[in-house]
Amino acid sequence: MGQDKTDTLAPLEVGRHCAALHSRVLSRLVTRLYNNKLAATGLRITQFSILNAIKAQPPESIFQLSEWLGMERTSLQRTVDKLIEKGLVESEPTGNKRSLGLSLTTEGEALYQRALIHWQEAQDVFESLVGKEEWDNMASQLHRFSSRVKQEL
Numbered sequence: 001m002g003q004d005k006t007d008t009l010a011p012l013e014v015g016r017h018c019a020a021l022h023s024r025v026l027s028r029l030v031t032r033l034y035n036n037k038l039a040a041t042g043l044r045i046t047q048f049s050i051l052n053a054i055k056a057q058p059p060e061s062i063f064q065l066s067e068w069l070g071m072e073r074t075s076l077q078r079t080v081d082k083l084i085e086k087g088l089v090e091s092e093p094t095g096n097k098r099s100l101g102l103s104l105t106t107e108g109e110a111l112y113q114r115a116l117i118h119w120q121e122a123q124d125v126f127e128s129l130v131g132k133e134e135w136d137n138m139a140s141q142l143h144r145f146s147s148r149v150k151q152e153l
Contacts, residue, residue, distance in 0.1 A: 037122035
């Protein structure tokens with residue numbers, strides 16, 4: 001009988017090469033960096049990213065927003081509901097079936113503008129740690145990798 005490829009995988013090798021592990025470790029650290037900078041605004045980076053996506057291109061549905069952000073729809077819905085409760089986001093019918101579009105309220109716009117300053121501080125720190133050019137290249141690669149992995153799902 002032939003030897004299964006997994007018979008030769010040592011746990012240290014798995015740990016050294018696991019894309020899920022390394023991307024999550026970096027993601028957690030970067031999330032903490034941004035959350036620390038955004039703390040004064042009361043927003044977390046996930047909330048800020050949702051506000052930013054809505055501002056950049058108001059979605060016609062929560063499904064559309066979840067596709068853009070690569071988030072599970074139910075998790076996104078819970079966060080959007082909290083943003084609506086805080087008076088930062090509003091939803092209104094788009095006229096497209098039962099879809100509800102999302103937009104920033106006046107209060108949401110004002111908080112977004114304040115938070116943008118703190119986001120920029122976090123971005124500057126991150127880029128100083130990893131190098132701006134290196135990050136620009138890596139961000140492009142991550143976008144391509146995300147598209148490829150999404151096709152597999």
